Amino acid sequence: MTTIDLQPVKGVRDFHPEDMRVRTWLFGLWREVARRYGFEEYDACVLESEELYTRKAGDEITKQLYNFATKGEDRVALRPEMTPSLARLVLGKGAALALPARWFAIPQCFRYENMQRGRKREHFQWNMDIIGLASVAAEAELMAAQVDFLRLAGLDVGTAKPDVVLRVSNRQVIQHFLAGLGIEGDSFAAVCVIIDKRDKIGDEATAVELAKLGLTAESSAAIISLLDTTGLDQVAAKVPADNPGLLALRELLALAEASGIAHLVKIDLSVIRGLSYYTGTVWELFDASGSLPRAIAGGGRYDKLMETFGGPPTPMVGFGFGDVVIVEILKERGLLPTPPRGIDDVVYPMAAAEFPVATRIAAFLRAQGRGVAVDYSGRRFKHVIGRAEADGAKRLLVLGGDEVKAGVVTVRTLGPEKVEEKVPLATFGA
Numbered sequence: 001m002t003t004i005d006l007q008p009v010k011g012v013r014d015f016h017p018e019d020m021r022v023r024t025w026l027f028g029l030w031r032e033v034a035r036r037y038g039f040e041e042y043d044a045c046v047l048e049s050e051e052l053y054t055r056k057a058g059d060e061i062t063k064q065l066y067n068f069a070t071k072g073e074d075r076v077a078l079r080p081e082m083t084p085s086l087a088r089l090v091l092g093k094g095a096a097l098a099l100p101a102r103w104f105a106i107p108q109c110f111r112y113e114n115m116q117r118g119r120k121r122e123h124f125q126w127n128m129d130i131i132g133l134a135s136v137a138a139e140a141e142l143m144a145a146q147v148d149f150l151r152l153a154g155l156d157v158g159t160a161k162p163d164v165v166l167r168v169s170n171r172q173v174i175q176h177f178l179a180g181l182g183i184e185g186d187s188f189a190a191v192c193v194i195i196d197k198r199d200k201i202g203d204e205a206t207a208v209e210l211a212k213l214g215l216t217a218e219s220s221a222a223i224i225s226l227l228d229t230t231g232l233d234q235v236a237a238k239v240p241a242d243n244p245g246l247l248a249l250r251e252l253l254a255l256a257e258a259s260g261i262a263h264l265v266k267i268d269l270s271v272i273r274g275l276s277y278y279t280g281t282v283w284e285l286f287d288a289s290g291s292l293p294r295a296i297a298g299g300g301r302y303d304k305l306m307e308t309f310g311g312p313p314t315p316m317v318g319f320g321f322g323d324v325v326i327v328e329i330l331k332e333r334g335l336l337p338t339p340p341r342g343i344d345d346v347v348y349p350m351a352a353a354e355f356p357v358a359t360r361i362a363a364f365l366r367a368q369g370r371g372v373a374v375d376y377s378g379r380r381f382k383h384v385i386g387r388a389e390a391d392g393a394k395r396l397l398v399l400g401g402d403e404v405k406a407g408v409v410t411v412r413t414l415g416p417e418k419v420e421e422k423v424p425l426a427t428f429g430a
């Protein structure tokens with residue numbers, strides 16, 4: 001007999017019931033915040049056509065695809081992100097979709113990544129996207145939603161030393177700067193993919209990569225120096241006053257002020273993001289302590305993606321917020337809850353003869369909406385009560401032969417009080 005490997009496939013997770021309770025809690029907060037902002041939930045299949053992810057700019061995500069041919073020779077992939085599926089769905093709706101639309105989803109995504117802390121080969125990603133709104137009011141709203149979630153999760157987002165920072169840039173700042181150097185269109189997207197890796201590969205390797213795209217050493221140096229700019233004033237000092245990226249950042253900051261999140265925003269041109277489809281605002285949410293170097297969430301404006309799929313010009317902006325990093329951060333700070341199992345009552349028939357009456361009582365209580373587990377194990381009282389307490393049940397209903405004959409059930413309140421009383425079976429519909 002061969003024994004099976006008990007580990008899940010490398011880089012993916014199992015969710016035991018206790019993990020699942022945490023996941024359900026997290027998704028519940030995400031859904032609650034989405035509801036508060038008027039977003040509608042959508043979904044798509046994790047299996048998509050591979051062509052949805054093929055991009056000229058050489059995005060890393062394309063290289064990390066779990067892709068294969070089906071038995072029918074169709075090229076398919078497990079989605080690495082939700083945005084292309086969203087664009088496909090929106091495009092499919094056509095003019096029937098009332099714009100602006102606010103859509104959210106919590107897809108599971110797969111990327112063949114080098115695993116590190118905060119990075120796995122599978123993750124769940126809360127996405128909120130606004131379709132058909134060109135104003136940076138959309139970005140401000142999305143950032144405010146992220147902050148509302150963090151507040152609900154217990155993080156400090158209100159004081160002068162908050163737990164998180166929103167690092168924000170706008171690709172148009174650099175795009176217009178590069179256009180002045182003759183770099184436009186697809187080359188711009190390719191430049192973004194390279195400079196996004198600068199943190200990892202360093203300035204020298206970045207310049208080498210940029211040279212492969214035909215940039216001179218002077219141009220590369222100029223881009224790299226621009227990337228080191230932080231704060232709106234410094235950006236304004238480096239680019240012309242009518243640079244559309246600068247104007248958008250200024251407007252965004254004013255709206256962030258209005259929604260009470262401006263203190264969390266740090267304008268930082270080194271934020272590029274690795275996805276080539278972004279065209280305007282790009283932002284990343286980080287743990288301010290720097291203990292986890294990975295972004296908690298990332299988003300941006302992608303006003304041209306629909307056109308690359310053959311659709312009409314449609315402004316779109318959104319973010320992806322993974323479950324892995326945030327859970328690590330909440331765990332580190334002792335903020336991760338241990339949600340209860342949701343069992344209110346355990347009904348304990350002491351022998352098989354009492355099974356029918358136990359079953360009737362359980363049905364009666366369930367019909368009232370209570371969570372009921374019947375302990376049919378036949379184990380000793382000590383075990384049963386121990387298990388019921390460990391499961392967080394509030395009451396134990398004991399059905400011994402004598403009790404049933406006397407037409408009563410012993411109801412024991414679990415927890416510190418431990419009150420016990422005999423209650424007529426009729427009270428529980430039995």
Ligand code: HAM
Binds near residue numbers: 083298300324
């Ligand atoms: P992204 O930056 O690639 O953006 O991913 C967004 C978030 O997903 C990350 O900040 C992180 O929380 C999580 N994430 C990504 N990869 C992994 C991984 N391997 N392991 C664990 N967590 C991960 C996007 O995917 C864009 N489609 C987001 C977006 C939506 N932009 C506009 N709308």
